[in-house]
Amino acid sequence: MSEHSRMRAVVDPDLCASASQCVLKAPSAFHLDAKGVSVFDPHGQWTDAELTKAADACPMAAIELIDAEDSD
């Protein structure tokens, strides 16, 4: 559950190539917008493990994971 999660993801739109691996690995955390750029949903029902898998799977290294506590 995202409420208990400490992670957040930031997608760099200049790097995202719409490969969609993040959507496959964490479908409740990522979707592609009209321009094909991956968008992170901080309120989705994802887990930290899914988020890590999604970030690792990105062929463009476009997803950065940050500790929510650091960013808030």
Add this chain to the structure above:
Amino acid sequence: MPESSQTLSPDLDDLLSFEAVNEPRTFYKRLRDTDPVYWNARWNGWILTEYEDVAAGFRDHDRLSSDRFEGPFAKDLTGSAERYQQLIDFMNKWMFTKDRPYHTHLRSLINTAFTPKSVEVLRPRIRELVRELAEPLRDRETVNFLGEFAFTLPVVVIAEYLGVPAEGRHQLRQWSEDLGAVIFFEGQNPNRFETGAQAMQGLVDLIRPIVRARATEPRDDLISGMVHADIDGERFTEDEIIANVVLMVFAGHETTMNLLSNGVVAFDMFPGTWQQIAEDPRMVRTAVEEVLRFDGPIRGLARWAREGFELRGKQIRKFDRLLLVQHGANHDPKFFERPEQFDPARWPNKHLGFGQGIHTCLGAPLARLEAQEAYAYLSEEFSGIEVLTSDLRYNKTLSSRSLQSLDVRFRQR
């Protein structure tokens, strides 16, 4: 088709003309200026050269298919299926020729091995190989850059990573070229299915015993990883593994060889750029992206329409072919400032050198790594790589941007 004359051809329909093959910047600019959604009667399809259209085309998996076993590209392959069954069967398991959902299955099982994080472990070995290969080229009057450096580095890297012996790399190169002729529709080569079938046979005979050996005795290599991969209950079949190892041997070196050599030409064309990366090694990362934009290994890739739709006032019909010209898109002045300038510091640089969408080049992180390490070391060691070949000539293929030969001299610092 006879060999084209040296003069620039006004014929926009000839995608293999002297101009189209050797001067793509002028050729695709003329195409884009004439009509960014151009109907090519000879190729019998649409040629897209604007960034926005090409990028959207790569992402439009619902309407644009990559499948080579259905639709307008299928006849060529399936018509040969009976005679060349093994070749066709294995090609039919290559992820880049498939749509979802089969594509998703194949890519999921191998994607992890090619992520930036996974390939990072190869960096020290790549660095070592770059040094080993460059050392004997010092003080030489003429170096065959393609044969002595650009070909060897990627083929050794991919062979070692997969766990395929690299000793037979010249054989691997010949087989790869023969398969390339089948895949990239080199229509003029009448024997391409015959030689392609022999190449596939050779590769399958080489790889199948390795796959079987790794099943019982896994090693620290990619074939072992594929044999034992289990992603949420999904596994590869033996033939799927063999087919995709063949694909990675083939795709993993030819394109990277062209990336490395096209970059050397670009640096030579723009004085001062080589010195720029030598002075600021961090710039190597953006420089590699700029090579991919300015003169990447792939000129364009074909798709076909699953349904009819309208594009810039043109009626695309079901089963129409579309050529998504990355080289054209990467020089589109609507998207890139001063597109004809090779600028190693250019950033952001959302080029289409690796495509976009679900078929985005699987090997992109590895290709980047190899090119970064090669340019970083070479620019540190040498004050320049001087191109000696006076008339650069490129191979006549629709998809790739590959030099026929590239003689250079490494200038000592």
